[in-house]
Amino acid sequence: MIKAILLKIFREGVGGLMAFVSYITSPRKIKRDPEAQLAVNKQVESMSMYQYFACPFCIKTRRTVHRLNIPLEYRDAQVRGGEHRNTLEQQGGHIKVPCLRIDKGEETTWLYESNDIIAYLNQQFDPALKQV
16 A cells, blocks of 8 residues: 555656656747638647646657647546546546547547657648648
8 A cells, every 4th residue: 555655656756757847848839820820729629638747648749739839728637536537438438648539520539649649730730741
């Protein structure tokens, strides 16, 4: 019991330190003209990210979101019994973060795995990668 508590404190401490270092070393945001940024903001309204604050894979994904300059809604799924955790489990299928929820009309896609999420976001929002 005490071992589990100490392990949790250690994980939270290291995760918090990683989040702090990530914050102070944030990548530069992509600059867009106001019209293009407005279009991006509109597209992102149908997306949300289920995550834990101190999860290294979530931190990695948040860095990409920051660089891409997209106002993505973050939903904390760490709280047991919390609304977002329950939604992730019941609608997404399982509790695993990060998870990008993409709503397109009546269809909802739950994208798991940080590398898959990052690839998807880069494809959608990185002007250097977008095809003409």
